[in-house]
Amino acid sequence: MQERPNSLKAAVTAGRAHIGLWCSLASALTTEIVAGSGVGWVLIDGEHSPNDLRSIVSQLQVLNGSACEGAVRLRSDDPDLIKQMLDAGARSLMIPNVRSADQARAIVSAMSYAPHGIRGFSVAHRANSFGRIAGYHANARQQQLLAVQIECETGVANAAEIAAVEGVDVLFVGPGDLSTNMGAMGNPGAPHVQEAIASVRKAAAAAGKASGILAPVKADADRYIAEGFTMVAVGSDLGLLARGSDALVASFNR
Numbered sequence: 001m002q003e004r005p006n007s008l009k010a011a012v013t014a015g016r017a018h019i020g021l022w023c024s025l026a027s028a029l030t031t032e033i034v035a036g037s038g039v040g041w042v043l044i045d046g047e048h049s050p051n052d053l054r055s056i057v058s059q060l061q062v063l064n065g066s067a068c069e070g071a072v073r074l075r076s077d078d079p080d081l082i083k084q085m086l087d088a089g090a091r092s093l094m095i096p097n098v099r100s101a102d103q104a105r106a107i108v109s110a111m112s113y114a115p116h117g118i119r120g121f122s123v124a125h126r127a128n129s130f131g132r133i134a135g136y137h138a139n140a141r142q143q144q145l146l147a148v149q150i151e152c153e154t155g156v157a158n159a160a161e162i163a164a165v166e167g168v169d170v171l172f173v174g175p176g177d178l179s180t181n182m183g184a185m186g187n188p189g190a191p192h193v194q195e196a197i198a199s200v201r202k203a204a205a206a207a208g209k210a211s212g213i214l215a216p217v218k219a220d221a222d223r224y225i226a227e228g229f230t231m232v233a234v235g236s237d238l239g240l241l242a243r244g245s246d247a248l249v250a251s252f253n254r
């Protein structure tokens, strides 16, 4: 058995925009519904959502056989969490608030088996279809995608060095955290934040890497894609359900 190609990695490393949806509801059912839309990837959020390892695995399972790539955001860069999540079958990882090239190198190391890194070895797990994927251990890095989030001024200042780290595929801007860190809480449209966002995109491009961002307003997403961001999340299960239900109820309350 061969490992399924990572369509998200293939698109963004070739410079093709690939849209995704954020899955914050920690529910295999809602992730299945969202993935059925035909979106290219979903982000299963282990940072700000009430997910645990089992709920993340359930969401990855509903993506089996689908063209939609399940990316997982961890709550930190802890190498033990990274190992457990990779073994559980997540191969596209997003790590929040990466601030330096050394931190990025440590994350790549945690994703790599010796001699390139420190990932612990387990002979059979969900990632290699319980031992059915021949050569998984030798080739595991090929289908892995690493998106590091740039979410503070230090990360922006070090974006060029972070992008240059071998094994980093995407600099992914966290617009909420970045704007908050830059004194414009929740307002990524502030001119100085927009300048920082553009500088992250340019740093990624200069290193031949992809850039990504979460942009739940369509006009923003269109503009970011036109500027060159490729891994673009255009909404979330939570937002769709909350705003959709608000609008439906409001439509009866005139």
Ligand SMILES: O=C(O)C(=O)C[C@H](O)[C@@H](O)CO
Binding pocket: 022, 024, 045, 048, 149, 151, 173, 174, 175, 176, 177, 178, 214, 236
């Ligand atoms: O800083 C941000 O913005 C992000 O990283 C995305 C958020 O965590 C959030 O909006 C998820 O729901």
